[in-house]
Amino acid sequence: MGFIKRRLERFKLDPPRVLALGFGSLILIGAILLNLPIATQNGESIGFINALFTSASAVCVTGLVVVNTGEFWSLFGQVVIILLIQMGGLGFMTMATIGALVIGKKITLKERLVIKEQLNQETMSGLVKLTKYVILSTFIIEGMGALLLSTRFIPIYGTVKGIWFSIFHAISAFCNAGFDLTGDSIAPFVGDFTINMTISALIILGGLGFYVYIDISRNRSFKKLSLHSKLVLSITGVLLLVGMIIILLIEYNNPLTLKPLNIFEKLIASFFQSVVPRTAGYYSVNLAGLYDTTVFLMIILMFIGGSPGSTGGGIKTTTFGTLILTTIGVIKGNKDIVAFRKRISYDVINRSLAISTVGMILILGVSFILTVTEPANFLDVLFETTSAFATVGLTRGLTPNLTEFGKVMIILTMYIGRVGPLTMAYVFARKSKAGNFRYSEGNIMVG
Template sequence: MLKTSQRKSFLYKPIKLNPPQILAIIFLVLVAIGGLLLKLPAASVNGVSWIDAFFTAISAATVTGLVTIDPGSTYTLFGEIVILVLIQVGGLGIMSFAVLVVIMLRKQIGIKQRLIMQEALNQPSIGGVIRLVRNLFVFSIVIEILAVFLLSLRWVPDMGFSKGVYYSIFHTIAAYNNAGFGLWPDNLVRYVGDPVVNLVITMLIVMGGLGFTVIVDLWISKEWRNLSLHSRIMIFGTIVVNMIAIILFYLFEQNNPATLGSLSGSDKLWAAYFQGITPRTAGFNTVSIGDMEDGSLLLTILLMFIGAGSASTGGGIKLTTFLVIVFAVITFIKGKEETVMMKRTIRNAIIYRALAITTISISFVFLGVMLLTLTEKAPFLEVLFEVVSAFGTVGLTMGLTFELTFLGKIIIMFIMFFGKLGPLTMAFTLARQSKENIRYPEGDVFTG
């Protein structure tokens, strides 16, 4: 027989949660609060269903941008502000805001909180995470204020002061946090050839997609040779991938009358430039996605799957993950033993991590596509596009989002949640870590 004290200890044994699990729970609480606020009568013009309210909330909190209803005509000013707050908190991180409050109150931040911050910002160690958060907020506020000013110069003359400034604030926060929310039904199609809108929005997208560690590193180092390996890979990789994407979009779409074909010479270049940058991280568009050529759609799917940088506001498997795998494959083809990037040897543990992230992500996308083919009556390419867009927290759609069934919405909501937290975070959240340290004899397996 157990003693009374033992029984109480057994019944009330505290549940121990690891940082990924705590992060997932905090994120779900944020989505729940956002969904409840968007369901309030004051948040919408004619009311929204529970599923649409929570779909919008999770799309905003994951900085995706997929919507089942038009935000600009459905939600009131209060509802749009709720979406804006969810985007900002979801993009910069709810734990980042919590740490900022603690810093302002001059309180001590414990090891457990630092571990959660490490997980949230995808940092290799807890050292410097608080300084990173402080720098992150300062930089983000400065950049967003500058972008609001520039967009206001373009939109205030057209819309008036209050509306022009508000639209500038909304789209600045959405772009910097890589969320594809727009207040126009056609997103930014009406500004396809506008230099100011194209440049400001894409610069915000790129800075948000590089990752906070890269931005801080640039801020501190200021010279290329002083940057970390991660920062150099991210900057170089972003430039190369974006340039290739811009060129390919122009070649694929230049004769398509539904996209670039009907535009003037300069507008064609602006459209190709914008669509080459936005797919990896943000869901803004200046041409009709559903009317693009199959080659452009497949390229967009690849870019959405690759995603942004680590510790950024974007999703996907991350650009560095993709590049590590590419270089590891090249190393194998060349018959070399060590993977080298920018004259630095990449540890095998990093390569294994990249392979794990990619394998889990492909498996999850495959599962999502298979489930959506059962719930939705849509062409396969539309389904694949929708799933990868949700996984990469991009927000682009060929039009399927507005037609999703109830079950389809649930599936996409879960995919957005998975994409935001990341494949390994979700795996660590659900799996029980093994403490075995046993080595077995080597064996050979035939592959290829």
């Protein structure tokens, strides 16, 4: 009994395991609530697997859905979904901190360790202050987004429905979730500048990471920003611009996507479709009609995802940037990997390699299994799996047609993608005991 008690205590004190368990518990609670008859329009239970899938998609801020969110779920169900999105986007420990601060409870060391893991911080210094900043900035940005969206949604849907649509989509966009109430995402508003740019701005801000906000507020000059912020802003800008140009060029004369639009609408749609693979599952054109080249580009953008400490998923922009810089450095024969006159540590490089490798193995492994169990072509399966892992929520129509087994596989993929592939690896891995010796070096031929 003493051994079991010690193991349980160790389990509770391990931040990655607490984080994984917290998100898992939140998903389960959400599934129970969404499985209630009151959560649906017709008063009938959706079934536990479908409720679990929807809850996992909301908590993991993914956006993959098995039913039409606006038509199938009642107001109760929609409120549950948006609350799960908000809690999943901010993180369950951030929400728990809100409650603790409201009742005046002190944040313990164990809780600070979990917050540190969740916000992807290097130290525990100023964690509570950072959490307050995260909460305040989130509500301000979402409020401004809802206000802008209301200028378009209220005239279209009326006051009450328009306000609800504005709030729902502002939270969903900032948390990079991609849930919508229109039934066809942003496709009905493909040429609407206000709606497209507002949602795009919310997605980009949600995907930058809260540390970048703080850095910019303190150092208003790009030269004074930290290496992390410089990499995040640079890589995000390049990916958005390159993605927009390639999508515009490839899809320009595609009769199923951009061809019917005027040049202004084509530019808006191309930019929007470049933004959304950054882990937000909205769309403004027919994804099933995209050329395979564009689909493959979007898979790459989804795999990269947002930035550390943000509401986005994927391997993260800085991980991708580190791998590119390392590759360039190796080709040039440089001893150190340098970016913006700062040396990148080998620990960061090793973590980047581990995150990318685990993510790639997971995506390819799940895709391989789904090609056996699901009646779909490989590109659509790979698109769906990458979308789930990177918590994007885009689909080429496969999600509603998944088998029960396929849904479970996608649920697990979304969960691992939200918690983090390396964090999940830490949960199950046994830590090696450091010794006072090193093995002799051996040579391996590569390349």
